[in-house]
Amino acid sequence: MIFSLLVYAAPHSHQAAESAYRFAVACLAQGHSIHRVFFYGDGIHGASALATPPQDEPNLPDRWQTLAQTHGLDLVVCIAAAVRRGVLDANEAHRYEKPGHNLHEGFELSGLGQLTEAAIVSDRMITFGA
Amino acid sequence: MIFSLLVYAAPHSHQAAESAYRFAVACLAQGHSIHRVFFYGDGIHGASALATPPQDEPNLPDRWQTLAQTHGLDLVVCIAAAVRRGVLDANEAHRYEKPGHNLHEGFELSGLGQLTEAAIVSDRMITFGA
Amino acid sequence: MTLHTLNRPPSNAALLADCLRACSSGDTLLLIEDGAYCAQASLPLQLPAGVAACVLAADVAARGLNNRLAPGIKQVDDAGFVQLCCDHARVISWY
Amino acid sequence: MTLHTLNRPPSNAALLADCLRACSSGDTLLLIEDGAYCAQASLPLQLPAGVAACVLAADVAARGLNNRLAPGIKQVDDAGFVQLCCDHARVISWY
């Protein structure tokens, strides 16, 4: 089956961010495919390149990137939610004349329409929220 | 009177972040002083230099900085909460070999002890939480 | 005496109950943010004896609650919030 | 048929009630994260007819609930969660 996930919770603040990752791993292990993981609301913090959890806590942005590389997932971050909360790629940083950018490699900023598109082309859309 | 504030909610996600700022402005307008504003939990996102809200939404990190400059407030961000969530100053970025830093000017990272100290030296400690 | 702020709607019944049971005579309850919904006449607060309730005016207006408030609940502005903090020895935030 | 996931404790009574009223016969309720507290024998769920409930095993263990579960509620692992998604036409997250 084709799955897509909506992540609507931030790592370290709500368990839902970690639950989403565990679900994705289980999904792929069973031979399903994941079309897209869409990060929305506070979930966008899961795409931070600067997140530096203690050694005994998982680094979810790193893990998502690795999973995406291995399995060809699409990691899309809602651009409106991310920009207002301070997660920018190089383009947005340039556009708004900000001193740096912090979107983790392997993620891309795009519109909310990518959530709609994911729901259309996937057999199942699962939300992990807080 | 001497006030200190604990901000435990992120801008754009919970109204409490904005309520805290409004309270601080009212506090200073009445001639009270604010010893420290301490950002903890998701509140640390209120110290992001990269936050870029739409024109018709307030940029709270900018506003806090201006308020701090004008009135000599101390804006302290819990270092443990910030680093795991991806808000770093230049020192922490260097220490963890991260490609950039995003702590807004006018804020500083420090330990949770600064919350205790603020509560001790202030007449009132007010929490704005989510 | 304690100032209690509460920022969640009445559907968070456990929070409201904990807040009210923590009130002593002389305390004040200030409803802020989504707590403004707790100030409605249709959902009367069971305030302990000697406890006054008020609500932040900007939050009432934002939510369209101006004509729905319980009569005993006073609206205060931001300056009033600050004054309430001064008038009470400590502040507890219920959220 | 719908899979409902719920990740809040029973104290969020309004959420649990909305979830249960949205269930039709043949639906399944999967309790995850803090929703695991809803699987306790001491707080029996009022499941509509034809609705099964299960709970994510890792969340039960994390919270020390292994000896407190209601007998009718099956524990599933992450693979079981995925399978439940496949077995139902849609998934609703209650949070």
Added chain:
Amino acid sequence: MSTRKRFLVISRRPPYGSSHARDALDTALTTAVFEQPVSMLFLDDGVYQLLQAQQPGGIQQKNLGATLSALPMYDIDQLYACSDAMQSRNLGVDDCLLPVQLLDTDAIAQLIRTHDVVLSF
């Protein structure tokens, strides 16, 4: 994207206190822009979004009620609210800023079964 799916957006939170209500609304609007049929269901404190005369200027937020009023212009006219949630909050359809259909428990379960994708906020 030639396929069409029936979307249901469930909105359970009050406006302004958190971004949930705004995000639900943006999701519904975007879905409509992508020419998918979308319904909205207001449950629990979500029905407070429907209250007239919201004036959020004092809290530095945009008027959510004004955006809600515009839903029919985006062809989002399948708007539903939980009758129990309305009644227990002393809200009637006359208090609402746009027309909504009230649904009881059975009708809510039925509504869900007629949609392909359910997104909740």
Added chain:
Amino acid sequence: MSTRKRFLVISRRPPYGSSHARDALDTALTTAVFEQPVSMLFLDDGVYQLLQAQQPGGIQQKNLGATLSALPMYDIDQLYACSDAMQSRNLGVDDCLLPVQLLDTDAIAQLIRTHDVVLSF
């Protein structure tokens, strides 16, 4: 910082689902390290933090119960729980991983009056 104040940390959330419980605990520990007298009060779902046999390895989190057990070593031994919250969750003091005093409504209001600073999570 020669002044001493009596701190009360109120912890109302269950462990693991969100960071509130962990943050409350870190606040109490830090306050103790700064040699201030600190009490903890567990209300509502916060009493679930006290349950024995927590094994959060499967959800990639640290054992909060283990940290709680260490509180007396930091001279945090004024630990209180709401008796109603315990009872309605079918929890007794024997189910708890460390000794707590149960307080009824009057005692909770009294406890608050004897503290200078109250931080709630």
